[in-house]
Each structure stands twice: as C-alpha cells, then as structure tokens.
C-alpha cells in the first residue's frame with residue numbers, strides 16, 4: 001500500500017531535545033548537600049549532557065558500556081543520565097543505602113566502567129574501591145573532591161550528535177532492592193522509557209504540564225525517581241532536586257520554588273507530616289502528591305485531602321519502570337462524598353493504557369475482578385520486565401508474558417486495584433489470610449502511633465497470629481488497649497493482633513519499606529501468651 005507515517009524511533013534523547021527546543025528556559029534547581037542551590041534549565045542540562053557525552057568518549061566509554069552513579073538527586077546527576085544515554089551508554093543508578101556486599105556485587109555484576117558519586121558517599125567509595133573489579137574512572141559530583149564533574153566536562157565541546165539506534169536498545173539499569181538473594185538487574189530500554197514517560201505526564205498518573213513544578217522526594221536510584229526525570233522534559237516541568245529530605249528543607253524548597261507536585265514513599269511523608277504538625281508550617285503551593293512504594297495509610301491521605309492537596313496513591317515496582325497503577329479521580333469524583341473519596345484513594349488506583357493486570361490463585365487459575373477474590377497479582381505491558389539483566393535462568397515472565405509481581409491483590413469491578421499484601425508477608429491464620437498492610441495502616445490511624453508493623457508469629461492452633469510492633473509518636477503516650485480499641489473499629493475481630501509490643505524503631509529496606517524479613521527473623525521464636 002502506498003503512503004504511511006514516518007519512522008521516528010522512540011529514543012530517550014528525543015525527550016531532552018524536545019525540552020531544550022520547546023522549554024529551554026524552564027528551570028532545574030538543585031539543592032546540594034553543602035547547602036548551595038544551583039540553578040540551571042533544560043537548555044543547560046542538554047548542553048552539559050553533550051559535553052559529558054564527549055568526555056565519556058574521551059575516557060574510552062563505548063556504546064553499551066555501563067556508567068554508574070551513586071548519588072542523590074541533583075542537576076549534575078541528571079546531566080550524567082542524559083549524557084551517558086546520549087552517547088549510547090547504559091546508565092546504572094546504584095542505591096547507596098544497600099549493604100557493602102550488595103554494592104560490590106551490583107557494581108561487579110553490571111561491569112560498570114565509570115562511577116559518578118556524591119562527596120557524601122566518598123567514604124563508601126574509598127572503602128569499596130579495591131573490590132570494584134571493573135570501574136576504571138571515579139568522578140565526584142561535588143567540586144571540592146579530587147577530579148570533579150565540572151573539571152571533567154569543562155573543556156569539552158558543546159557539540160555532540162546523540163548516538164542513534166534501535167528503540168529497543170538498553171538505556172538504563174536498575175537493581176531491585178530484593179530482600180532475599182542477590183539483587184537483580186532490570187534493564188530499561190529507550191522505547192519502554194519513552195512510552196512510560198509519555199503516560200506519566202497524563203492526568204491518569206502525575207498530571208504534569210508546563211506550569212508544574214515538581215520536587216521528587218524519591219531518589220533517582222529508586223526506580224529512576226519513578227521516571228520523573230524522563231517525564232518532566234515532555235511537559236517542560238520545572239524540577240527541584242534536593243540532596244536530602246529533611247522536612248524543614250522540603251518545606252523551604254516547596255515555598256521558595258513554588259512546588260506544585262511531589263512524589264515519595266510513605267516514610268518520608270510521615271516525617272513531613274509530623275514536622276508540619278509541630279512547626280505549624282503549611283504546604284505552600286502544593287497541589288498534588290503521589291504516594292507509593294508502600295501502602296499509604298488512611299490517616300496520611302486524610303491529612304493531605306483536608307489541606308486541599310490531591311493524593312494520587314500509586315503502585316509499581318522497579319520491574320515495571322515503575323508505574324503500574326495510580327489513583328487519578330474517577331468519572332464520578334464530583335458526586336463522591338469526602339469519605340468515599342478517601343476510601344477510593346486508600347486503594348492503589350487503576351492502570352493507565354499500557355499496563356494489563358490480572359489476579360490468579362496458587363494453581364494459576366485466573367480469578368474474577370469482583371472486588372472479593374484476592375490472588376497473586378500479575379502484570380504485562382511494554383514497560384514491564386521480560387528478563388533480568390544477565391540472568392541465564394530464563395525469562396522473568398510466564399505464559400503469555402505475565403510477570404508475577406509477588407504482590408497479593410483484589411481487582412474491583414470498576415478497575416481499581418487493591419494491594420492486600422506482599423505474598424510473603426500475609427499472615428496465615430486458621431487457613432485464612434490477614435492483610436498485614438491493612439493492620440498496619442489501621443494502627444497508624446490511632447493517635448499516638450507513629451509507625452506500625454504486623455508480622456505473623458507461630459501459633460499452635462491457628463498456625464500464625466498477628467503480632468503488632470508499634471513505634472510511639474514522640475511525646476505521646478498510647479496503650480495497647482487504646483490501639484486495640486481503635487483497631488476494633490477498622491478490622492474484623494479475628495484480625496486483631498494477639499499482642500502489641502512497643503519498639504524504639506522499625507527496620508527499613510534501602511527504599512524505605514518495612515523490612516519484614518528482619519522482623520520475621522527477630523520474632524520467629526516469640527511465644528505469644530495466647531499460644532501457651
């Protein structure tokens with residue numbers, strides 16, 4: 001047939017080219033650890049990315065080579081993302097909060113050739129340098145430390161033609177913060193990243209436009225800051241980066257930079273809310289927050305809603321680039337009561353076009369989307385993993401491309417997905433399942449409870465019964481009876497924890513989730529009084 005459309009490969013650098021051309025003066029603001037605030041814009045990022053691409057070529061880096069970063073969010077880190085991808089390299093973000101042996105494993109497994117790092121992580125780099133087998137060049141983002149980033153690019157030409165290629169080529173590598181076994185690498189491609197980014201700016205996900213100012217309170221090493229550095233250039237969003245997430249600094253940045261959108265895990269919002277409550281500060285111009293990475297407690301959602309901030313409760317995973325679902329307002333939003341709206345936001349939302357979900361039972365039988373059945377959540381789509389990086393054991397997907405997420409969920413008839421647990425975290429009591437997430441979130445709604453974790457401990461009659469570990473809110477006294485009383489109004493009677501223990505703190509993973517494996521280990525021999 002004669003005629004047709006153009007072949008325009010979905011390559012990541014087209015995102016930056018677009019931002020430079022159409023939104024060149026839109027700012028990128030970075031608050032560095034030393035306290036300096038550096039201002040650039042999309043044109044500046046593009047210019048520096050070209051200089052960096054030249055510098056990487058000078059260092060001998062070639063198409064497909066891995067270039068690693070060990071850094072918090074900042075503009076130089078962003079330049080490194082685009083400069084590396086632009087010269088055909090594969091950008092590998094490393095999570096500095098991992099244990100030493102995991103860091104060594106990851107860098108060696110990825111065969112990184114260059115490592116860019118924040119000065120704050122210099123001690124870590126010095127400690128592990130001897131064990132990094134493939135890294136030839138170390139570059140510090142902060143000017144004061146040895147061969148710095150600015151020195152590296154200073155004399156380079158501002159001209160560079162991005163390396164072209166197939167849209168299915170790899171662009172970025174990100175390891176999962178798995179709690180058991182070695183971390184696994186997820187390789188993002190140009191096409192998957194661009195499709196994901198195009199979806200992200202839509203009202204279904206982040207709802208970004210040229211007037212948005214976004215402060216990602218999610219690190220660039222956590223599933224690519226949830227894709228925001230790739231979505232932002234499409235809409236010409238102003239980005240605000242910070243090296244740390246102290247609530248006072250977040251408040252200052254929100255107020256001074258006019259932040260309209262932010263995104264982060266519940267732990268950072270918990271800290272933020274407790275700061276706002278004691279300091280009396282407000283959320284300035286904030287219009288929307290995305291909460292994800294772990295389930296958002298109801299009390300947290302209510303806090304934002306009461307202040308006129310739209311909450312988008314999102315679910316995803318590193319293996320999904322990471323967006324799977326998000327809680328954008330449904331068609332009947334206007335007619336919903338306040339309680340109905342909060343109920344809706346407590347669930348994890350709906351899929352955008354590009355993600356398909358289903359739930360199956362332990363035998364793999366597909367379960368109905370009836371709002372009642374709960375089963376193993378599976379996903380597929382163009383930004384969902386096919387196979388882990390350098391994994392000889394075969395594809396990560398089963399028949400027909402379905403990827404088993406390891407989560408347990410309910411699908412509602414209106415398309416809303418509700419995570420009930422990680423499959424390993426469900427508490428199995430008398431052949432039935434108790435959702436640890438629901439217990440925890442209900443507990444956090446009790447005044448005086450700062451954080452809570454529910455784990456199943458051995459019980460001779462019921463197999464497992466819930467034990468609730470609670471961190472008290474500073475300066476507030478709360479009793480186990482008060483918590484039980486509160487929980488009775490939220491969950492079924494047989495879900496109530498057999499015991500409540502107060503602890504000073506709870507362990508978290510490198511991405512801010514409750515570290516359930518450690519808790520299960522710690523309490524595996526715990527004898528409940530009810531088991532006597």
Ligand code: AMP
Pocket residue numbers: 176177223291292293294295296313314315316317318319322348405406407419421422511
């Ligand atoms: P990661 O790849 O580190 O981001 O972890 C992905 C996992 O985090 C998912 O498989 C879920 O278990 C959990 N998760 C992410 N978002 C949510 C959410 N909104 N509610 C409950 N769990 C979540």
